[in-house]
Amino acid sequence: MNRRFKQRSRRLQDVWFFIRSIPWQLLVLVSVLLLVAIPAFYFGTHTGLRAFPAVTNYFYTLTGPPPTATPTPIPALSSTLPQVGSLLYVVQEGDSCDEILAVQMHMSDAGVVFNDVKPNTIGALDSSTGQDCHALQSGMVLTLSPQYPLIAFGGQVLTVAATSPQQVLPTPVINIAHQQQVGEDCSTGCLLTVLIASGGQVHLSVETTLPVKVGSWVWAQAQLTRKNVKGFANYPYADPLISLNGMSLHACDLQVDNIHDDNSLSCNQLLPNTIDDDGGAWLFGVTGKSSLDHWNYPLHLPSGTRVLLWLTSNANGDLRFSRGNPVFRYDDATHVYVRV
Structure with a gap:
């Protein structure tokens, strides 16, 4: 009995001696690591179970096909086309x-576009205004036209044609189920024929x-063809x-059905233009649900009114209409734009 007690006591002494031989700093470090590691492992496991599916879904969405435009109810076509025109100004002293x-x-x-270094530019300006700019007198009437004007409209696509051939790669014949065509790939350019008014297309x-x-x-803003x-x-x-x-236009703001293309060209990217230097651009359009009403400009004019607006460019190059911007309507009697 006494021998057993001595053997157990000796073992306890050996264990205690071993524990005391371990530096106390190591014991503290191990304790801290255990206190940190167990909750971290638990938290990391549960977070990973939630995060990995989300990350996988993100990359799937990023590399997936582009969004498909949902057909939108077609508004009634306008009976009026936008009208290119000018306004009048009386020369002051x-x-x-x-x-x-x-x-x-x-x-x-x-002064840069029209300058005396190139006399033909001054001659073109004189022809446009109807007066000799070097001999202006008070009371003269000038015809003023908007520079590098834009046009806004909505319309139904009649034809779609790719402007650059798609590269065809040889592939083996594979039988696949028939799928409905979602539309033409226009990432490298397409030419659309668009009906924008009764009897009018571009x-x-x-x-x-x-x-x-x-x-x-499609809803679009585009740069008008300029006089040659x-x-x-x-x-x-x-x-x-x-x-x-029948005019050919280049879109600089585009929406197809219910999806706006946020990556389409901005209007200041279509050259030549002076949008950045001028701080905006002039826009021709017609009020109504199938045209300008889409952009929610606060015009408060009867539907079918042909207008000329000044749009202000913001820091991102986007064109916006604000209250107080110049607004002109086309006068059918005088065939010029008059201020609203």
């Missing part, structure tokens, strides 16, 4: 053409990752004598 264009038309680069160049198909409804003046490649004015019906 001390006025110059550069000053008039800068103040009345927000054309900050007037040819619209677009570059978009959104699929476009015949029957889609020999030796004046960046002539800023549209030709009021050319009909909008």
